[in-house]
Amino acid sequence: MKVAIIGSQATDSLESNLAEAFSHKGHDVRIFDIMSRKWVQNKYGIQLDTLLRRFVNRYDEHLFIGQAKEVIEQCPDLVICTYRFIHPTFVAMVKGHLRCPVVQLNPDALTTFELQQVFASPYDVWFTKDPYIQRFMQNNMRLNVRLYNEAFSPRLHPRPTMSKADAERLVKTDVMTYGTIYPYRSQMLGAVLDAGIELKVYGTRPHRFFDHRLDTAYQREYITGERKSRLLYGSKVVFNQMHYAEIEGVNNRFFEVNGSGAFQLSDYRPILHDLLPIDPELVSFRTIDEGIEKIKHYLAHPEERYTIAEKVYRHFMEHYTYDQLVDTILAAI
Numbered sequence: 001m002k003v004a005i006i007g008s009q010a011t012d013s014l015e016s017n018l019a020e021a022f023s024h025k026g027h028d029v030r031i032f033d034i035m036s037r038k039w040v041q042n043k044y045g046i047q048l049d050t051l052l053r054r055f056v057n058r059y060d061e062h063l064f065i066g067q068a069k070e071v072i073e074q075c076p077d078l079v080i081c082t083y084r085f086i087h088p089t090f091v092a093m094v095k096g097h098l099r100c101p102v103v104q105l106n107p108d109a110l111t112t113f114e115l116q117q118v119f120a121s122p123y124d125v126w127f128t129k130d131p132y133i134q135r136f137m138q139n140n141m142r143l144n145v146r147l148y149n150e151a152f153s154p155r156l157h158p159r160p161t162m163s164k165a166d167a168e169r170l171v172k173t174d175v176m177t178y179g180t181i182y183p184y185r186s187q188m189l190g191a192v193l194d195a196g197i198e199l200k201v202y203g204t205r206p207h208r209f210f211d212h213r214l215d216t217a218y219q220r221e222y223i224t225g226e227r228k229s230r231l232l233y234g235s236k237v238v239f240n241q242m243h244y245a246e247i248e249g250v251n252n253r254f255f256e257v258n259g260s261g262a263f264q265l266s267d268y269r270p271i272l273h274d275l276l277p278i279d280p281e282l283v284s285f286r287t288i289d290e291g292i293e294k295i296k297h298y299l300a301h302p303e304e305r306y307t308i309a310e311k312v313y314r315h316f317m318e319h320y321t322y323d324q325l326v327d328t329i330l331a332a333i
Contacts, residue, residue: 003080053085075098152320189241201214233261266284
């Protein structure tokens with residue numbers, strides 16, 4: 001099967017991991033990225049392009065008509081759209097010319113719906129990770145929407161072969177987190193530091209509103225691939241703060257961390273009862289004070305975190321790899 005993915009070509013993105021899984025299963029995959037144009041490779045080009053797409057419909061439509069022609073020329077058997085800002089004309093053109101399924105796979109929270117292009121486009125199937133969004137789309141708009149779980153790649157993010165105790169001795173990190181350091185996350189991480197807990201923060205520093213309490217914790221490194229797995233596995237506790245717009249779902253970090261064999265503490269969500277093979281109360285928190293209390297507990301009780309991490313890892317290997325996500329998509333179409 002020939003598969004076209006409309007989304008980001010960035011390393012370690014959902015799209016690159018999904019493409020690797022389709023390829024591993026013997027499919028021919030290509031990623032089409034509207035953001036790969038040369039003049040949008042710097043922050044000023046990206047800002048200008050975003051403004052034009054948002055406010056000038058003729059520019060936006062013309063852009064995606066060109067993208068649709070590229071996709072049609074490749075004659076894929078399945079088109080998976082992950083960008084939420086894809087112009088509805090793109091979807092209509094591809095479906096009209098190819099007669100193949102075109103699906104929307106939304107991995108983010110409801111704050112990413114942009115101008116609601118997702119709702120205005122004639123997709124065959126919509127995939128969402130949040131039960132709240134699924135109910136809304138299904139009950140209020142009568143869309144063919146499916147709930148899916150995000151995933152991790154055991155090939156691109158393999159768990160190290162050494163014991164977790166040995167990995168922790170090598171990495172020498174009590175608590176770590178990674179991702180974009182938004183203000184809500186900074187507030188929570190600042191509280192962890194204020195509690196006297198050693199912390200390392202990897203990922204993207206925002207160009208505005210950075211909390212300088214995190215200067216000593218910030219590692220100035222964006223981690224990917226096997227290095228990400230080694231750091232996650234070798235950290236005693238990985239601290240995961242969900243975005244406030246994750247209403248009933250969880251973020252992709254939740255799957256990557258558990259899939260690497262690491263020990264994770266995350267914000268509580270009711271869906272954790274369905275995702276985890278253990279009582280979610282053991283590995284989640286409802287307030288930052290509870291989170292700090294549990295961090296201190298597990299730092300003092302290594303055998304507990306080793307046992308929990310192993311059980312969760314085995315469960316995630318069985319249920320939440322990108323290979324299984326590919327199967328979910330193909331079954332729905």
